[in-house]
Amino acid sequence: MYGVITLATSKGGVGKSSLGRSLAAHWFTVGHKPVLIDADPQRTLANRYDPEGRMGGVPVVAEPEERVGEVIEELRRQHAPVIVDTAGFRNRTTIGALVATDLAIIPLKPAVEDVDAAIATYELIREINETDERQGRPVKVAMVLTMTMRGTVIARHVRDQLAGAGYPLLRAEMLNRVAYPEAGIEGLSPSITDPDGAAARDIAAVAQELMKLANHEFIKDAAA
Amino acid sequence: MTSKKLGALLRSAPPATARAETPEPLQPFAAPDATSGSPQPRPTAKPPAQEREVPLQVLIPEGIRRQLGVKAAQEGRSLRELVLTAVRSLGIEVTEAQVKGKRGRKSA
Secondary structure (H helix, E strand, O other): OOOEEEEOOOOOOOOHHHHHHHHHHHHHHOOOEOEEEEEOOOOOOHHHOOOOOOOOOOOEEEOOOOOHHHHHHHHOOOOEOEEEEEOOOOOHHHHHHHHOOOEEEEEEOOOHHHHHHHHHHHHHHHHHHOOHHHOOOOOEEEEEEEEEOOOOHHHHHHHHHHHHOOOOEOOOOEEOOOHHHHHHOOOOOHHHHOOOOHHHHHHHHHHHHHHHHHHOOOOOEOOO | OOOHHHHHHHHOOOOHHHHOOOOOOOOOEEEEOOOOOOEEEOOOOOOOOOOOOOOOOOOOOHHHHHHHHHHHHHHOOOHHHHHHHHHHHOOOOOOHHHHHHHHHHOOO
16 A cells, blocks of 8 residues: 555646545545545645545545645554645645655546646656655656546547556546546545445546555656 | 755745635535436525635744644644634634635535
8 A cells, every 4th residue: 555645737627636535435445544635725625525424534634835745744654545636737735745655646638738737747756756855766656547438539549649658557547427526516436425336446446456556566667 | 954956846836825716616416306316406595705715824833833734634624724713712703604614515
């Protein structure tokens, strides 16, 4: 299990918050003790957090300021994984979170703007891995396709292009399903509201691939 | 101590909170309609006009800031809630709705 996972890309609307909450919900349901840090000043996760609700056991800590790295270090003593959702633009808080993270997940929709943003974020992580703070322990990176529609040419094209260029794209992906926004209205995730449904299975597949990569395989280092 | 490279990276990016926005949250779904079987939006009264919110950034001792973060995490509350609660204790009028913010209006 990764200690700290940060979802980052320099574009908004790609599903970072949904994916972060979904992974937290999945790991919560299988017995882990995740915590979410909402480092996005839009407070997408924090605004929906209900301490009395079905995901009340997954605390959401709003920390959009640059001291997010300290909050991560505090929370990782009691929680695993610490999942950090960041704002959809390059900013100091995101950089601070990435410096403190074990795995960076870069979500992207199958669209050229998202691909550009994903590659820019990948390059940012490469720069972070060149700092003294990350020498010898590079941030791992995995890209995840989100909001895809099964069998579309554009999704296949984006996958082929990224994989062909050597970017670390997960095989599992988050299909575009109405279950996410429906569950999100109450700050929940399909793993909680419909654990046997297709969306929950998608999330489980992403989580399992991440775990498999963490335990047994190589997630490409964003090294120079 | 931040390294020179990381310092340069940080200086190249803006602070996250310079673009803070808090969109109006949607209302939760009501229970599924027995006749149609599909969830219907719950009718809600129009919320009262909200006073515009602005950022507050102050320098405080690091240890106090750390304790605030831990307290917020332990209680599942936001820093905003903690700060506004403290502000109210100074005698400044702060309503419960203002303390709760948008989180407090998300469910009936």
